[in-house]
Amino acid sequence: MGRTRQAIAMDMAGAEIERRRSQWLSDGIEASSVPWADERERLVLHFRAAGWAVRLLVEVHCSGHARLHFTSPSEGRLGGEGRAVQESRRVTSVEALGALLDEAVARAGRISMEPAQLIARTCTTGWLDWITAICGCSPISWSASAAACRPP
Known part of the structure; x- marks a missing residue:
């Protein structure tokens, strides 16, 4: 080899x-x-x-x-x-x-x-809508790792 x-x-x-x-x-x-x-x-x-x-x-x-x-x-x-x-x-x-x-x-x-719930509470609605559209998942399904939220 x-x-x-x-x-x-x-x-x-x-x-x-x-x-x-x-x-x-x-x-x-x-x-x-x-x-x-x-x-x-x-x-x-x-x-x-x-x-x-x-x-x-x-x-x-x-x-x-x-x-x-x-x-x-x-x-x-x-x-x-x-x-x-x-x-x-x-x-x-x-x-x-x-x-x-x-x-x-x-x-x-x-x-x-940081728990995603804390981050989500500080975001504006428009920001959350944008993240949800990009990731294809709801903020409720987010985990502490951004890797868990992947586009479909």
Whole structure:
């Protein structure tokens, strides 16, 4: 079986992540060490912090494909099962990977989990009509995750 063409030098990516890891730790963010998988073709990082409403998992493949997973804990003030939002990105260099990680860590710190009922109560009727028309669902069926409301 042929090996995947590398868009990112994974050894250099691992070194860059370890360099940035000390800054994240000093900022109060728990960042896993670089655990390799698939014979150094892929790495997976876990991030969390005391004040965050979500956990962040980042998967990076040597081809340059990266996945960001923002996951709410299963137990929380909202109760119920955890929710996840996944984003796919392409990175073309070690520097771009570092920037993506910094951006994802900053975003994770800004995410808050609010019940949709609270958000819906603050919206104007016109706004709710627009959302309902776009999503094809009623505000009553919304959950804490926007991913649950998808167009038909």
